[in-house]
Amino acid sequence: MGVIHCVANQKGGVGKTTTAVSLAAGCALAGLRTLLVDLDPQCNATSALGQAPAARHPLVERTPLRDSVLETKFENLSLLPGSRSFKDVDALAHVDDSQSRQVAEHLMTNVGLFDQIFVDCPPSLGALTQTALTAADDVLMPLQCEYFAMEGLTQMIELIREVIKNSNNRLAFGHIVLTMYECSLELTHEVEREVRDFFGEVVSPTVVPRDVALAEAPSHGETIFSYAPRSRGARAYLELTQEVLGRD
Amino acid sequence: MGVIHCVANQKGGVGKTTTAVSLAAGCALAGLRTLLVDLDPQCNATSALGQAPAARHPLVERTPLRDSVLETKFENLSLLPGSRSFKDVDALAHVDDSQSRQVAEHLMTNVGLFDQIFVDCPPSLGALTQTALTAADDVLMPLQCEYFAMEGLTQMIELIREVIKNSNNRLAFGHIVLTMYECSLELTHEVEREVRDFFGEVVSPTVVPRDVALAEAPSHGETIFSYAPRSRGARAYLELTQEVLGRD
Numbered sequence: 075m076g077v078i079h080c081v082a083n084q085k086g087g088v089g090k091t092t093t094a095v096s097l098a099a100g101c102a103l104a105g106l107r108t109l110l111v112d113l114d115p116q117c118n119a120t121s122a123l124g125q126a127p128a129a130r131h132p133l134v135e136r137t138p139l140r141d142s143v144l145e146t147k148f149e150n151l152s153l154l155p156g157s158r159s160f161k162d163v164d165a166l167a168h169v170d171d172s173q174s175r176q177v178a179e180h181l182m183t184n185v186g187l188f189d190q191i192f193v194d195c196p197p198s199l200g201a202l203t204q205t206a207l208t209a210a211d212d213v214l215m216p217l218q219c220e221y222f223a224m225e226g227l228t229q230m231i232e233l234i235r236e237v238i239k240n241s242n243n244r245l246a247f248g249h250i251v252l253t254m255y256e257c258s259l260e261l262t263h264e265v266e267r268e269v270r271d272f273f274g275e276v277v278s279p280t281v282v283p284r285d286v287a288l289a290e291a292p293s294h295g296e297t298i299f300s301y302a303p304r305s306r307g308a309r310a311y312l313e314l315t316q317e318v319l320g321r322d
Numbered sequence: 323m324g325v326i327h328c329v330a331n332q333k334g335g336v337g338k339t340t341t342a343v344s345l346a347a348g349c350a351l352a353g354l355r356t357l358l359v360d361l362d363p364q365c366n367a368t369s370a371l372g373q374a375p376a377a378r379h380p381l382v383e384r385t386p387l388r389d390s391v392l393e394t395k396f397e398n399l400s401l402l403p404g405s406r407s408f409k410d411v412d413a414l415a416h417v418d419d420s421q422s423r424q425v426a427e428h429l430m431t432n433v434g435l436f437d438q439i440f441v442d443c444p445p446s447l448g449a450l451t452q453t454a455l456t457a458a459d460d461v462l463m464p465l466q467c468e469y470f471a472m473e474g475l476t477q478m479i480e481l482i483r484e485v486i487k488n489s490n491n492r493l494a495f496g497h498i499v500l501t502m503y504e505c506s507l508e509l510t511h512e513v514e515r516e517v518r519d520f521f522g523e524v525v526s527p528t529v530v531p532r533d534v535a536l537a538e539a540p541s542h543g544e545t546i547f548s549y550a551p552r553s554r555g556a557r558a559y560l561e562l563t564q565e566v567l568g569r570d
């Protein structure tokens with residue numbers, strides 16, 4: 075039975091999709107059967123792996139997820155595509171607690187074939203993210219070293235505590251991962267100091283530098299490892315993959 | 323009766339809040355009575371102007387909005403604060419069409435005192451953004467020159483067309499504004515070419531460069547004009563303010 079990692083943060087544009095795709099690709103390279111689940115109506119994780127969004131979201135269809143999982147051109151890496159269909163997004167976004175647990179169970183039971191599962195979430199704390207948290211074993215929070223990024227974190231932590239209390243007591247705090255890190259900016263160091271003082275061990279020692287290769291890779295349908303294997307972005311995500319696997 | 327501008331894009335982290343705050347500040351500097359409405363549960367626009375989120379979201383309270391509007395330290399610039407209260411966010415996010423129109427009317431009737439109104443939206447196409455579109459005269463779409471940013475734009479355009487057809491036929495297309503523009507990156511130029519080819523005149527001639535001063539200003543509770551008036555970010559947003567005012 076695989077480990078389910080939820081990659082979430084309500085702040086937009088902090089590197090959730092880039093982190094989910096890169097870690098999933100890193101695990102696949104390590105020879106582990108890996109699944110990437112796209113829960114974001116933008117379907118960025120789906121297109122990053124060169125696939126098209128599904129007409130209906132597999133989690134709404136109630137057919138065995140196995141039938142909706144797509145193989146990608148990367149060995150050991152499979153994808154449960156997202157859907158842009160507003161009907162489905164709305165349905166998933168308006169589930170109540172008991173339905174959210176049903177969807178989470180649907181996710182957990184059907185994906186027994188994988189060693190590692192990464193769920194990419196939309197930039198919100200609504201039902202889609204809550205469903206992912208309900209199904210997950212740990213949660214990874216990408217965080218940009220900028221002022222606004224700090225603001226929403228406390229709300230996120232509150233929600234995680236609530237999910238642990240009410241619907242998923244095995245959910246563990248994964249790591250806060252500092253992304254788009256620019257050593258030349260004073261702001262980056264200020265925010266890093268504040269985050270490490272406040273959250274301590276929870277903040278991963280590995281930081282992901284700002285590296286344009288990470289922004290270019292998805293436009294070629296490549297992962298950072300197939301697009302620019304010797305880039306700083308690839309090295310950072312390889313390190314992070316080892317850290318995430320080491321924790322299991 | 324003031325002009326209501328909705329600043330929206332479902333893609334996260336593209337500069338919606340930075341654009342809404344900077345344009346509102348630009349209009350206030352030009353001597354216009356300006357209101358910034360924070361519809362994002364993250365309340366970034368509220369804290370960028372040095373204020374605290376409201377316990378209950380003013381749009382849910384049904385009291386005259388005039389009573390909830392806060393003065394800021396910036397002359398001519400007022401704020402309708404956001405709220406982090408999940409109950410209110412949930413209530414606003416689950417309104418149906420007719421309620422969304424009621425909230426929009428509540429916004430439109432109560433804000434007669436202002437010349438210019440900017441509404442900062444969350445990174446989603448849900449009810450909060452739809453309510454803002456229903457109340458607005460035009461919509462401004464900040465767009466990062468990156469691959470993922472292009473993806474969600476067609477969905478956004480579809481929603482705008484739907485709002486124009488069903489609930490607000492005076493809504494006009496404002497501009498697509500290219501943000502965090504980095505002339506040194508090939509990716510920036512590639513995306514710009516594609517966007518201008520596809521959207522033509524709708525794309526503003528003014529681009530906002532990546533400028534760390536824009537990320538630093540909110541941590542001091544300042545606008546870009548009070549924090550770094552001679553910065554490239556300030557010049558770009560001054561130009562954009564004149565463009566938005568020129569259009570009315």
Ligand SMILES: Nc1ncnc2c1ncn2[C@@H]1O[C@H](COP(=O)(O)OP(=O)(O)OP(=O)(O)O)[C@@H](O)[C@H]1O
Pocket residue numbers: 085086087088089090091092093114118195196197253254255282283284285286287288289290307332333334335445468469470471
């Ligand atoms: N370390 C990095 N260096 C440079 N660019 C990056 C990095 N990480 C992500 N990006 C780029 O920044 C943008 C935002 O990243 P991404 O889309 O992964 O964030 P997100 O949190 O998933 O956004 P959303 O909130 O919209 O889901 C993308 O264009 C991506 O390619």
Ligand SMILES: Nc1ncnc2c1ncn2[C@@H]1O[C@H](COP(=O)(O)OP(=O)(O)OP(=O)(O)O)[C@@H](O)[C@H]1O
Pocket residue numbers: 084085086087197220221222223333334335336337338339340341362366443444445501502503530531532533534535536537538555
């Ligand atoms: N032109 C710019 N140059 C440098 N940094 C910028 C620029 N515009 C915005 N930023 C910074 O980038 C981050 C994202 O911007 P912002 O929060 O305004 O985007 P947003 O679209 O409102 O995000 P969300 O989707 O979470 O609401 C912020 O930390 C902001 O300070």
Ligand SMILES: [Mg+2]
Pocket residue numbers: 090091092114118194195196
């Ligand atoms: Mg994403």
Ligand SMILES: [Mg+2]
Pocket residue numbers: 338339340362366442443444
């Ligand atoms: Mg914002």
